[in-house]
Every structure is written in structure tokens, then in C-alpha cells.
Amino acid sequence: MSALIVVGTQWGDEGKGKVIDFLSEQADMVVRHQGGNNAGHTVVANGKEFKLHLIPSGVLYPNTECVIANGVVVDPVVLLKEIEYLHGQGVRTSRVRISSQAHVIMPYHIRLDGLSEDRLGSQKLGTTRRGIGPAYMDKAARVGIRIGDLLDRERFKERLTRVLEEKNRLLARAYDADGFGFEDVYGQYLGYGELMAPYVANTSVLVNAAIDGGKKVLFEGAQGTMLDIDHGTYPFVTSSHPVAGGACIGAGVGPTKITQVYGVVKAYTSRVGDGPFPTELADTVGEKIREQGHEYGTTTGRPRRVGWLDAVVLRHAARVNGLTGLAVTRLDVLDALSEIQIAKAYRYHGQEINELPDSIEDLAEVEPIYETLPGWQTPIGECRRLEDLPTPARRYLDRISDLVQVPLALVSVGRERTNTVSWAPLF
Ligand code: GDP
Ligand code: IMO
Ligand code: MG
Numbered sequence: 375m376s377a378l379i380v381v382g383t384q385w386g387d388e389g390k391g392k393v394i395d396f397l398s399e400q401a402d403m404v405v406r407h408q409g410g411n412n413a414g415h416t417v418v419a420n421g422k423e424f425k426l427h428l429i430p431s432g433v434l435y436p437n438t439e440c441v442i443a444n445g446v447v448v449d450p451v452v453l454l455k456e457i458e459y460l461h462g463q464g465v466r467t468s469r470v471r472i473s474s475q476a477h478v479i480m481p482y483h484i485r486l487d488g489l490s491e492d493r494l495g496s497q498k499l500g501t502t503r504r505g506i507g508p509a510y511m512d513k514a515a516r517v518g519i520r521i522g523d524l525l526d527r528e529r530f531k532e533r534l535t536r537v538l539e540e541k542n543r544l545l546a547r548a549y550d551a552d553g554f555g556f557e558d559v560y561g562q563y564l565g566y567g568e569l570m571a572p573y574v575a576n577t578s579v580l581v582n583a584a585i586d587g588g589k590k591v592l593f594e595g596a597q598g599t600m601l602d603i604d605h606g607t608y609p610f611v612t613s614s615h616p617v618a619g620g621a622c623i624g625a626g627v628g629p630t631k632i633t634q635v636y637g638v639v640k641a642y643t644s645r646v647g648d649g650p651f652p653t654e655l656a657d658t659v660g661e662k663i664r665e666q667g668h669e670y671g672t673t674t675g676r677p678r679r680v681g682w683l684d685a686v687v688l689r690h691a692a693r694v695n696g697l698t699g700l701a702v703t704r705l706d707v708l709d710a711l712s713e714i715q716i717a718k719a720y721r722y723h724g725q726e727i728n729e730l731p732d733s734i735e736d737l738a739e740v741e742p743i744y745e746t747l748p749g750w751q752t753p754i755g756e757c758r759r760l761e762d763l764p765t766p767a768r769r770y771l772d773r774i775s776d777l778v779q780v781p782l783a784l785v786s787v788g789r790e791r792t793n794t795v796s797w798a799p800l801f
Contacts, residue, residue: 376591376801377627378635379595380595381695385647387671388598389704397801400801404438404592405591406442408614419791428442433465434465441470441472447478447513449484450567450570472574473577473578475522478521480563484508486544487501493549499609521570577626602617610648611649617694618632618694618695635695637692639700639774641707643684644681650737652686652737652740662711688778699780699781699782708749716744718745749766784796
């Protein structure tokens, strides 16, 4: 039995796609279990770049089964486009399965996401405007439309009639905005249902059967721990559970089946969207890292905010996810720096604290306590074994592991699948 959950430990974009693709060579199945097309996961294989939003990053391996489980919110337009895009790249998708219980992102969710952000003005959350929050709101309010509903004309008609009337009233009265015509939406989404039908399955059964049958199953987290609706910087979070526990709920798998949890750690920190970020660099060093690391959003193209690595955030991630290994990525982006800093704790109202404060208002007031380590100032992209890395780079990695009290599992030193340092069987 081997079930490995891979989560982001920071604010997303840690390089989960790269790590999942690397691990997928050994996997029989890769499962997405939360989030939606707010995620943008990049994989570079044999010089070719793939940007994935919904389909698991294991799809590039011809024999790996790929599951979009019940906890994901699916925009059918994006999913079908992604399938078409992959076919155009010569990638087969016949091994993709989608849960009939996954909720559908409807056009009113997307419109409401944008209108709500516009109304918030300077208080906006900086969402991806993909309808993620409104879709999860409807799921919790028990008025969501699920993939399975799109495959049943009568059931869909009944549910859509009820919900669309209310959404149209909300759009008109709360936002003075246009609503949607029933026939348009009904016809269009029935059509999407037909196109998705060959992929639809009871994915909890599939995933459990794979684990019980001794297959190697990878769970691909989207977003990151600090964007978790419970364990992140609320309200500047997403509306799902990117933490490891979210994989169990979002895939219908019991916690006793999980064997390992790896946390993907970007060698510095980035954040796209609003909200507090204690180690943010608003100077030329930050600028240098952004340019060196091409830190622009995969989904929205927005410039990402960047800062030093934050061990307080990582310890929080280690605790709430129960991390058993760290996958450190983008170490090469720091190649040119003469000095690198890590926040090992915070100062808050004159006191040294080692844990995140309870609220974002308090988090906005902390001052990071840094320790400085020497840089290596040499390219490391061709390193493949730990012993190939320059001593200062190894010291930096060891210090991260030490501060977080979680062993290193692998190190990524470039975008390509092959730019990876690994030294032991990973699962
Ligand atoms: P994800 O959302 O966690 O999958 O991360 P993204 O794909 O949104 O952003 C990570 C970016 O970093 C992508 O452009 C990757 O190709 C790139 N990347 C991943 N690992 C490395 C690495 O070790 N070095 C460099 N230079 N780039 C990397
Ligand atoms: P991956 O999987 C980085 C951020 C948004 C915003 C907040 C809420 O590529 O790491 P939402 O649209 O989810 O309601 O936006 O969450 N966000 C991400 N930031 N990477 C992501 O995904 C993200 N998905 C959402 O920028 O701050
Ligand atoms: Mg991303």
C-alpha cells in the first residue's frame, strides 16, 4: 500500500506540478482532490512546457491513471479545453476519470466572483476570478450542481430552475448586473455533460481499489497551506482545503490509507493576491528574485510578490499537514545571491514568537527575525546528487530541514523533469 500526498507549504506556486510530474514516473495513479482551475501547475518535460489547471500533472505518462475527485470544483469549459489542448500536444486522456460528485463551476459563479471582487475595491481578496469561491459557497449551501446532474436531463432541469432563479435575482438586486437565460445555460451545460460522460466515474471506488490493490497513488495538492480556508491567512485564502487532510475528504479515502505526506517548499516565498506576507521583499533583491525566477502567475499572469523563506510558515505547514518529507524547489533561482536570509521566528510586540499569530491583523504586525547564510554563487542546475551541490547550498537545505524538523525528500534545481536531485526511493 502506498499513498503519498503532496501539498504546497506556502501560498501556492511552490512547484507542485514539477514535483508531481517527477514522482509520477513511479506512480500508477495521480489524484486531484480540491481546488479548481484557480490552480496553474507547470510541467516541463523534454523541453516542452505544459500548463495544467484541472488535469493531474501525471497525465504526461501514458500509463498513469488520472483522477479528478469529488472535492474539486470543475469548470467544464476549462476541462474540455484542457483535454483538447493535451490531444493537440499528442497526450492521450483516455485514462482521466472525473467524479460524478464533483461540483460544477457555473457561469453565474464566475460572474459573481468578479462582481464581488470589484465591489470590495481596495479590500479585495485578489481571487483568480474563476468562480471558485461562489462554487464552494453553493456546495456548502447545498444548492450546487454536480457533474452527475449534467448527465440527467430531468434532474439538471429541476436543480438549475431553482438555483438560476435565485442567482438571477441576486445578480440583479445586489449587483445591478445581467442574469442568465435558462435555456442557454441548460442547453450548453447538457452539451458539456455529454462530452464529459465518457470520463465520469465513482472515483472514490477507483482510488481505494488502487490503494488496496497495492498500486502507488499520488495525491496532487493545489494551492498551499497558507491558502487553506481553516489553516491559512483567512480571509485571504481560497475556499477549499489544500492541507493533507483535504485529500482524504476530497478523494473519499480514509486517513489510515495514507502512508506519506510531502510538503513542497519553494526555496524562497511567493504570493499572488492580497493579504499579509511578513518576509516580503519590496527592494531590489525581491526584484532580482522575481526576474530570475520569472515569478508571474500561471493562471492570471499577475506578478507574484516575493520574499525570503519563512520557517514559521513552514513549521505551521509541517504541523497541520503532518509532513514526512520536504521537496525543496527552485533552489537554482538563488544561484546568484551572495547572501540568503531565512526567517527563523517573529518578533511580535517585543516578544519572540515561533508560531503564527491567530489573526492576519497580528500577522501584519510581526517582524521577521532573520538569520543569514552564505550564497553559493554558482549554477546548480546540472546537479543530480546531494553531493554535487556546493557546500553553502547543502548548508541552506540542511538548515531548512533543521528549522522545520522534517527530513528532505528531494530537491529541484530547474524546471525540467531531469533537473532534480534525488537520492532514495520516494514512495
Ligand atoms: P505549482 O502551482 O505549485 O505547480 O507551481 P507553478 O507551476 O504555478 O509555478 C512554479 C514555476 O516554477 C513553474 O514555472 C515551474 O516550471 C517552475 N519550477 C518548478 N521547479 C523549479 C525549479 O527547481 N527551478 C526553476 N528555476 N523553476 C522551477
Ligand atoms: P496553485 O495550485 C497561488 C490565490 C489567489 C487569491 C486566493 C483566492 O497554482 O498553487 P481563489 O480564486 O482561489 O478564490 O483566490 O488564492 N490562489 C492561488 N495562488 N497559486 C494557486 O494555485 C492559487 N489558487 C488560488 O491568488 O489570493
Ligand atoms: Mg501554480
